[in-house]
Each structure stands twice: as structure tokens, then as C-alpha cells.
Amino acid sequence: MGGGAGVKVSLNWLKRYVDIEEDPATLAHDLTMFGLNVESVEVCGGEYTDVVFGRVLECGRHPDADKLSVCTVDAGTGTPLNIVCGAPNVRAGLSVAVAVQGAVLKGGFKIKKTKLRGVVSEGMICSEIELGIGDDAGGIIELDMELEPGASLDGRLGSSDVILDIEVTPNRPDQLSHFGIAREIAALYMRELREPELFDLETGYDFPIETEDDSDCSRYSAAFVGDINIGPSPKWMRDLLISAGVKPIYNIVDVTNFVLLEMGQPLHAFDRDKLGRDGIFIRRGRSGESMYTLDDIEREVGEDVLLITDGETPVGVAGVMGGRDSEITGSTKRVLIESAWFDPRAVRRSSRELKLDTEASYRFEREGDPGITVRALMRVCRLIADIGAGKPEKLHADYLADRELIEPRTITLRTKQANRLIGTRLGADDLVELLSRLQLISVEDGKDINVTVPTFRRDITEEVDLIEEVARLYGYENIGREEGRCSSLFSEVSIVDMRNEELCDRLAARGFAEVITTSFMDPGDPGSFEWGESDPRSRHVEISNPLTVAQSALRTSLLPGMLRVIRRNAPVERDGIRIFELAKVFLQREEGRGLPREELHLTALFTRRSAPLQWHGEQRDFDFFDMTGEAESVLEWLGATKDLVMERIKASEPDFLFEWILKNRPAGNCGMIPGRVLARFDIDTRVYYFDLLIDVFPPGRSGRKSYIRISQYPAVKRDLSVLAPERVTFSDVRNVVKKRAKHLESVRLFDYYRGDRLGERKRSYAFRMTFRSMEGTLDDETVDRTIDKVLAALQNELQVTLRSE
Amino acid sequence: MSEEIPDRESIDRIGEEASRDITEASELETLERARIVWLGRKGRLTSALRSIGKLPEDQRPVVGGMINEWKEKLGVLFDNRCAELSGSCREEEPCPGDATLPGRRNWEGGLHILHRVIRNIKEIFYRMGYSIVEGPDVELDYYNFEALNFPADHPSRDLQDTFYVNRDILLRTQTSPVQVRFMEKNEPPLRIISPGRVYRNETPDPSHAAEFFQIEGLYVDKNVSLADLLNDITWFIHQFFGPDARVRFRPHFFPFTEPRAEVDMTCFGCKGEGCSICQKTGWIEIMGAGMVHPNVFKCAGYNPDSVTGFAFGMGIERIAMLKYGVDDIRRFLGNDMRFLEQFWNKTWVGVQE
Numbered sequence A: 001m002g003g004g005a006g007v008k009v010s011l012n013w014l015k016r017y018v019d020i021e022e023d024p025a026t027l028a029h030d031l032t033m034f035g036l037n038v039e040s041v042e043v044c045g046g047e048y049t050d051v052v053f054g055r056v057l058e059c060g061r062h063p064d065a066d067k068l069s070v071c072t073v074d075a076g077t078g079t080p081l082n083i084v085c086g087a088p089n090v091r092a093g094l095s096v097a098v099a100v101q102g103a104v105l106k107g108g109f110k111i112k113k114t115k116l117r118g119v120v121s122e123g124m125i126c127s128e129i130e131l132g133i134g135d136d137a138g139g140i141i142e143l144d145m146e147l148e149p150g151a152s153l154d155g156r157l158g159s160s161d162v163i164l165d166i167e168v169t170p171n172r173p174d175q176l177s178h179f180g181i182a183r184e185i186a187a188l189y190m191r192e193l194r195e196p197e198l199f200d201l202e203t204g205y206d207f208p209i210e211t212e213d214d215s216d217c218s219r220y221s222a223a224f225v226g227d228i229n230i231g232p233s234p235k236w237m238r239d240l241l242i243s244a245g246v247k248p249i250y251n252i253v254d255v256t257n258f259v260l261l262e263m264g265q266p267l268h269a270f271d272r273d274k275l276g277r278d279g280i281f282i283r284r285g286r287s288g289e290s291m292y293t294l295d296d297i298e299r300e301v302g303e304d305v306l307l308i309t310d311g312e313t314p315v316g317v318a319g320v321m322g323g324r325d326s327e328i329t330g331s332t333k334r335v336l337i338e339s340a341w342f343d344p345r346a347v348r349r350s351s352r353e354l355k356l357d358t359e360a361s362y363r364f365e366r367e368g369d370p371g372i373t374v375r376a377l378m379r380v381c382r383l384i385a386d387i388g389a390g391k392p393e394k395l396h397a398d399y400l401a402d403r404e405l406i407e408p409r410t411i412t413l414r415t416k417q418a419n420r421l422i423g424t425r426l427g428a429d430d431l432v433e434l435l436s437r438l439q440l441i442s443v444e445d446g447k448d449i450n451v452t453v454p455t456f457r458r459d460i461t462e463e464v465d466l467i468e469e470v471a472r473l474y475g476y477e478n479i480g481r482e483e484g485r486c487s488s489l490f491s492e493v494s495i496v497d498m499r500n501e502e503l504c505d506r507l508a509a510r511g512f513a514e515v516i517t518t519s520f521m522d523p524g525d526p527g528s529f530e531w532g533e534s535d536p537r538s539r540h541v542e543i544s545n546p547l548t549v550a551q552s553a554l555r556t557s558l559l560p561g562m563l564r565v566i567r568r569n570a571p572v573e574r575d576g577i578r579i580f581e582l583a584k585v586f587l588q589r590e591e592g593r594g595l596p597r598e599e600l601h602l603t604a605l606f607t608r609r610s611a612p613l614q615w616h617g618e619q620r621d622f623d624f625f626d627m628t629g630e631a632e633s634v635l636e637w638l639g640a641t642k643d644l645v646m647e648r649i650k651a652s653e654p655d656f657l658f659e660w661i662l663k664n665r666p667a668g669n670c671g672m673i674p675g676r677v678l679a680r681f682d683i684d685t686r687v688y689y690f691d692l693l694i695d696v697f698p699p700g701r702s703g704r705k706s707y708i709r710i711s712q713y714p715a716v717k718r719d720l721s722v723l724a725p726e727r728v729t730f731s732d733v734r735n736v737v738k739k740r741a742k743h744l745e746s747v748r749l750f751d752y753y754r755g756d757r758l759g760e761r762k763r764s765y766a767f768r769m770t771f772r773s774m775e776g777t778l779d780d781e782t783v784d785r786t787i788d789k790v791l792a793a794l795q796n797e798l799q800v801t802l803r804s805e
Numbered sequence B: 001m002s003e004e005i006p007d008r009e010s011i012d013r014i015g016e017e018a019s020r021d022i023t024e025a026s027e028l029e030t031l032e033r034a035r036i037v038w039l040g041r042k043g044r045l046t047s048a049l050r051s052i053g054k055l056p057e058d059q060r061p062v063v064g065g066m067i068n069e070w071k072e073k074l075g076v077l078f079d080n081r082c083a084e085l086s087g088s089c090r091e092e093e094p095c096p097g098d099a100t101l102p103g104r105r106n107w108e109g110g111l112h113i114l115h116r117v118i119r120n121i122k123e124i125f126y127r128m129g130y131s132i133v134e135g136p137d138v139e140l141d142y143y144n145f146e147a148l149n150f151p152a153d154h155p156s157r158d159l160q161d162t163f164y165v166n167r168d169i170l171l172r173t174q175t176s177p178v179q180v181r182f183m184e185k186n187e188p189p190l191r192i193i194s195p196g197r198v199y200r201n202e203t204p205d206p207s208h209a210a211e212f213f214q215i216e217g218l219y220v221d222k223n224v225s226l227a228d229l230l231n232d233i234t235w236f237i238h239q240f241f242g243p244d245a246r247v248r249f250r251p252h253f254f255p256f257t258e259p260r261a262e263v264d265m266t267c268f269g270c271k272g273e274g275c276s277i278c279q280k281t282g283w284i285e286i287m288g289a290g291m292v293h294p295n296v297f298k299c300a301g302y303n304p305d306s307v308t309g310f311a312f313g314m315g316i317e318r319i320a321m322l323k324y325g326v327d328d329i330r331r332f333l334g335n336d337m338r339f340l341e342q343f344w345n346k347t348w349v350g351v352q353e
């Protein structure tokens, strides 16, 4: 769950529409609790206590740096300060703003005495940027006031302001403006909201506006301004724009930006005399078509791009950026100001296609207010008239494809449903009162209310949207929590989950470190492991937009990721690493369609020594039977050893890989990872592993249903040493013994030998059998008879003989 | 060998003689001979046991027991001597000289810290009546977005950069699809949590990972309210972080819930005073929550007028980072042993004091 992007609002600006007495921290907290998450509060401009008036007395070259000057500055400190300055415009005689030692500038930058390329500097001559009062980084401020050197400049430079950075979620485009935020503040504190002053426009200007497809652009309004007088905007406007992070350019552009930030409606001014034909036609681009945008880049504008054209030539990308060739210049005489409502999806497509995100596209994509287009024009015309930037025409043009778009909606809100969802006991009158604070006007209708939703709240489309507003206005902190809920709904046991948790505990207790590795793998990994075409592990799922090639496949085995853990831990230099992971792998289905098969695996890897280095006895290398010992323990715990068969994987010759089969289904595999595979992972120690398909093992208590009584009689132990032909495995011998030996409690192999001394192709096994009866103490004759039977069976069935010495 | 009638004295005599033979055997061969003589199938103790029937009935159990005791004792003696002679074991006293020598140890192991945190959270909700349900990591676009009220081509999808397999199949960006799948198959009332891995197409940095773990919860019944949500979450936070944690709820936006709440709790670092962890606010975001949106119910085939419900979700890494001061989210899937083993100790889990 994430948030949205931020909007920077100036406190001074907000105060134009609503009274704010709260200090910035309180305001930030209250807004946050009201659902407008304030991410930062920044005080800027004006409030610098240690920034003083100074005069540059002398100015010379830095001995070691061409671009630096060394100045002596009178800052009222008695002895003049020695200051190194990098600005091109510094010169003797200039009046400047000096940050002396102890001053803290924008961004918490602290002024200290330092050395710059070997020359001592005892302060800083400031530019607008450092003081946060402008965006001119090109040079230091040249002050045109006369003060005593050392006089504080507090309050004399720029305007002091507070900037709130507010997170705006995608459903609330109405908050992407100062007036929108002011509306929320007015609702929060129940204060009066002052509307911006407007120019009196009337509809009826004779100007052709047409669209190729109404669904791309449902409304296009335009105002016309003559007698354009290009020049700088007044200081108050420049200050507000700078505070909000927008660079002032000149009046006509500044007013459109101002209205964007004030009302949230993107505007665009065209030089009317540069429109080839006096009209606007909105259409999709044609394949092969291109145009220059304002940023002076030629862009291909194909069918996925929505264009503003003058009937023929594109003059702008709708809702994204204007065109270079109709840009306002110093010689512009007449402008057309566009205020439109484009289809959010169309703008999103254009913006994606051109990889161009702008303030305008950001707002259009979030579905702004179609009802505001003309109001925004009235506002911009008023500003243009007020600052003398031009003479607005009395009439405007307005293309509206669908009247319904600007009709307020009416939604019924059931009081009972609101209370049920929030857990309150509000009356219909309470709801009316609460909602009115957000300009949501409602009338009671019996127990329920009918709410009229203005067009600026296009996010409110159904009852539940209103309920959320009620909850927000009522205050989450006021929602009662004293009522304890008593539900008869209880948890269900998940046997699978329990089994998996216990399994992990068991491995941890046996000295394994649990790892959690990435779900991604390198598509080359199956090749590195030499998994054949027929191996399901070589059919991986591909990510179409991966972060990197090495992460472009989903893992089909835990082995590659876990080998990388071993590799990564090589520098840790442990004498042994034992790791396990219980996680999913993803196998592409045969038909290659639909969701992949997700298989839960338990994989363990071992390397280096069998036990930690210690003073008791020798350390030895981890070997195959250390691995199978661990695997047997897990398999026994899983309750599946009875039906489990272990077979050498034939395809793996000459490697040492084995497979477990449970009732004809593969249940896992194990062995030593071949050295050439390890080499591909840059590992030079032996690595053993086992890998179990956990889903194959029944999770529940499927084994024995009742306990076995315990005998109270003593056991009889007998050791046998037998000689077996090469093809006979110990498991064959054990199976015969188990089948034939009555009262057998256990068979434990304690010696195994294979070698020349026994003659060709022979092995010897020595094992201890423990016998115990439920009925009484076994006597030797009985056991002897049993042993004789066992020996006879071994001889008959396996040609295994008693070793005689 | 003549068959003597065993009595207590003769048994002890045989036993002592056998012990001497075994302990004094100087090589494996003599030891094996001694074994055959005394303990073998035709050995003296065995034959003594065989002739026990010649004793009066009341003496048989006593003498029989003695013989077995000796057999046992001699067996141990034999094994020990055998081991000594094979040279695999040294002369041992209970603790040779220095009892502070380290004891014989095997490898230590432990669970991954994320696993421990997930388990803790799961257990708390489990006790509160939530059942555990899981679902696939690779999901249909429908379950991950559409059924959760994220329309196609809508900026709300930008909140979650997505890995795609193809147009319709993606790696889930949240565990909420599990909830939709569960609702499709089950009728209310229901109360579940779904832990699992989720994926976001974000370039990893210290605070962002392309894959991480989430736990989401869902409760649907006839009259579940926002107040109930606040109750359950507050209870959980007090259980997990300790009763001193303060909790606050504020409005926020998640497409599949409405009304919705972002949940903050007092900062671990400063207990609410303000520090760098909480960006001086004293609060940190811990989870998102809200009332299930009617559109989500419709997709699941429920009637939004007859049921209500709440959902919440939290990122596990984030909680673990905050709780244990981990500075880089990439540590968790990095699996450096030196990182992992720090958390094996018992003191790393459970409720924050």
C-alpha cells in the first residue's frame, strides 16, 4: 500500500483564501490527521538572524583558483572579514548580504570559518538560492538599499514563508492546488473560505473548436487576450511562485502557472497570430507525424498521442505540453488561453508514449474538475487585467460535448449504513452538518439524506465515498472504541502451516541457518546446473519487464539462490555452512499457458566441515552420509520413510545424484553438487544438498493412528557380521532381516567394509539386532532360532553369508 | 565345560574373573577371545543362565537378574576396552583438569528473522480468531488489480510498479488477491490473514526492495465497522509492540478500501519525542487499513448491503527494520551469516518491553 506524489503549498498563499492562526507544526499535524499527510514543513526566506548587510571593500583573484575571488568585506565586525567568493558579479564597492559565522542557511547549511583552496574564508556572500528567496544561482544579490554594515537583514530580504509538502493520493486531484487545500483547511477548522476574484466573462465568442472524438476531449474553453504587454510579474506573484517551487518567467506565462497552482486547472497560452488557421481542432496524431514541443525537442506524435492543432498543424500535445512554434515571445500581441478537460486515459497514454510527465499531465491524468474550465479563464483574465499584462476580451469560447459532465451528482446516503460502517450513532442532521463543511450540500429525506456533489469532487461517486468523508470529518480519534466485539468466529487450524512451522523449527534445532533467498533467478541457471530439456526445472517463467537480466526468470529451484548464499558467505570464512530454505519454486506448465505451478520445496545445503572446530578430537570434512543422515531425520519426521525409495539418478552419471520416489511420485533429490557446476558459481569447496518436494508428503497425522505398547521385558542383543555380493545393498539386507526376525526391535549397522581382503565384489556388513518381546523375557534358544532363520533367508534370497572368522 | 549349578557366589566369581580378563586384555585379539569365553553364545555366563532351571523356583529370578546385570556390566566394560584399544578414545576422567574447557558442541542454527517476525504476527492474529490462508505469488491481473478496485489505465496503479509475465499475468504486488480468492470460495462470516511474498518493480535501495513480505488481514461479517477495525489493530499493536505503544489512525487512500486509515504508532527510536527514524514527528506509519470497498464485495459475489468488512496490511521488513534498527532492507535477502545469526537468540522475539 503506498502513497501518492506530493504537492508543495505556500502558507502565505493559503492565507489568501482562509484564515490560519495555527503555527505551522500544529497545522501540519491537524492536516495529517485529516488525511492530508504533511511530509515536511520548511520555513524559508527572511528569517536569517546572522545574515547582515555588508560592503565589499576589496576584491582580488584567488591565488590557486581562477573562478574564485578573495574579498575583504565590512560586515560591521570591526576588522573586515576575509571571504572567498565564487560569484562572477562580485566586485569592490558592492552592497551585499553576508552570512557570518553561526548563520544557518537554507537546507540547514551552517556557516563556519573554513579554508577554500588554502585561503581562509570567514563567512559567505549570499545568492538568492542560499537564502531561499529566489532561484537566481548565477551570482550574489546586489543590494540596492543603504544600511550600516552589520545591520541585520532579517525581514528585509524576500518574503518569509512556510512550505508544506503534502502527499496527495491519486483519488484527490482537487487537493492539487492552493485553493483545494484551503478548502480542506476551512472544513477542518470550520472557517470561512474566500473565493479568488474573477473577471466577468460571457460565452459567445465566435471561434471554431472541434474534436475528432468527443471521448478524448469533452470540454475545451478558450479566452482571448489582446494588447499583450510582456514583462515581469509583480513581486507578490513572483514570491508566491518561487515559494511553490515554480520559476517566474514573464507575466503571461506566470499567470497561467499561478492559476494552475491556485485552482489546479492547467492552462496554456498560445500566440494567436502563430496559429496558422484561426481555430482549434483536437485529434490523435497520425503515424509519421512529428512536432517540436516547448522544450525544443522534436517528437513523433503517433496515434497514441492526443494533439491540439490549428486545424492542420499540431500546436500542442493535449494536456501534456505546448508546441514550440506557437510559444509566447516578446513580440506576442494576442493570445489564446486554453482551459480544457481531456480524457484522463488519453493524457496518460500521450504522456507514457512521449515519456513526458508535466504538472499539467499529472493533473489531467488524475481527472480534474470539468466544471472549472471557464472559472479558471475568468481568474486568469482577472489577473492579466490586474497586472496590466493585456486586455481580455469580454467573450470566451466554450466547447462542451456532454452537459452531464458538469452537472453536480446527487447521491443518497443512508444514515444507518453510515453508522453501520463507521460504528457511530449519528443522526441525519449530523451528517448534513458534517458534509456541508466540505461544500457537499445535502437535504434530509426521511432518515436518509440526498447529497449534491460539486464537480470538483469527481472522486465521490457512490455512497461509500460519502461515508468516508463523514468518518474523516467526524474524526477517527472520536470513533468509539469502548465496545468490545464478541464474535463466535474462531480460527481454523491450518495443518499445512503448522507442519511447515514445526519443520523449520526442527531444522533450526539441528543446527541449520534458515535463509530466505530471492524468487528470481538468472535464466542461465538451469544451464549452469545442466538440467536437461525434459527436466521441469529448465522451464522457467520469464518476467517481461525485469530489473536486470540476472533477475528475469522466476526460480525453478532453490539451489541457484542458495549456492549464491554460500558464495556470498565465503569471505565470512566459517568452518561449515548448513543452510535451509522452505519456499516456493515456479514451474511453467507444459502447455505454457495460465499461472505457473507453484511448488513448495525444502532445500538444504552443506559445505566444509562436519562439526565446528573444537578441542575434542579431529575435525573432518562433511560427507555424503552426513547429508543423508540429516535428510533421513527430516524424512522420518515427515512420516514417509516406509514407502520411500531412493534411487540413483541415471542421467546424472558420473555425478553423485540420487532421487527419492514416494509411491511412484518424485519426492526430492540429493547428492553432491558437481564441481564443474560449483565452478560456475565460483565456489571451490564441496557442497552437498538435499531438496524435498514438501507438498508430496501428507501434512496431517496420516501415519500411525495409535501408540505401540511398550514392553517391560529386557532386550536381547545379537551382532551379526555378514558377507554380501556387490549388488546387494544394506537396505536389501535390512529388509530381509526385518521381514524374518520375530521380536526385532532395531537393526543398527556398526561396521561396513568393502575391499580386497574380502575377495572380488564383496562387501561386509556388521550389524546389531535388538530383540524384545511383549510377552516375556526372550530366552537364547528362541533368539538363536530366529537368527538361524534370518541367516537362511539372507542366504537364499540375497546370497549373503555369515562371515566366518 | 561342566555345567555347574549357579549360586550367587559363583555368579559373582565368574563376573569378577570376566571383568579382570576384559580390562586386562592388552590387544584386541585377546579381548575378543575373552568376549567369546565369557559372553559368547556358549560362554560361561550364557550357560549359567541356561542352567538356571536347576535352581529352586524361588531363587531363579534373583540369580537370573544377577546374571543379566553382569552381562550388561561386562558388555559396557568390553565396549570401553575395545574403544580404548582401538585408540579412538583417550583415558577419561569426568572432567580432565579444567572444567572451563568449552563443552562439546554441534552446529547452532536458527530461523530467519523475517520468519520469526511473521510467525509472531501470525500467532497474535491467530489467537484473535484469524485463520491463515495463502495464495499464489504469480497472479492474474484480475485478482491483483481489477477485483480490488484498481481500474485499468488508472493512476492508482502507479502506486505499485508491477512485474509482468504477460498482459494478464503478473507477480502480485500485494497479498490482497488471496482475500479475493478466498471470498470467491467461502461465504461470510470470515476472518483471515494472508502472509506472503510480494513484488514491486523498484530499483532496490536501502529502503526499497523489489520483493518483500506482507501480511494482510480481512474480516467480513454482517456488521463489521471502522470502530471494530480500530479495536483489532490497536489490540494487535499492543500485543506485538507492548502496551505502551500509542496508536493513531488517519484518513488515507487505498483503492480497495473505503473509508480507509493509515495506522501510525509511537516511534521506537524516541518513544514519541521525535528523532531521525520518525523524521521528527514522533510517529511512524505501520500499516494501511480500511473498510472493504463495495466493488470488491461485488467482485467476490457478496451483496455489499448485507455484509461489511475491514482489511489491513503491513510490510514485514519495515516492521523488522523499525523494531531492530536494521538500516538497509537488502540485508534480509542478503543472508550474510553474520546478520542471520544475530537474531537466533531468544531475546530477539516477542513483545517489545
Ligand SMILES: [Zn+2]
Pocket (backbone or CB within 6 Å): B267, B268, B269, B270, B271, B272, B273, B274, B275, B276, B277, B278, B279, B280, B282, B283
Ligand atoms: Zn522517533
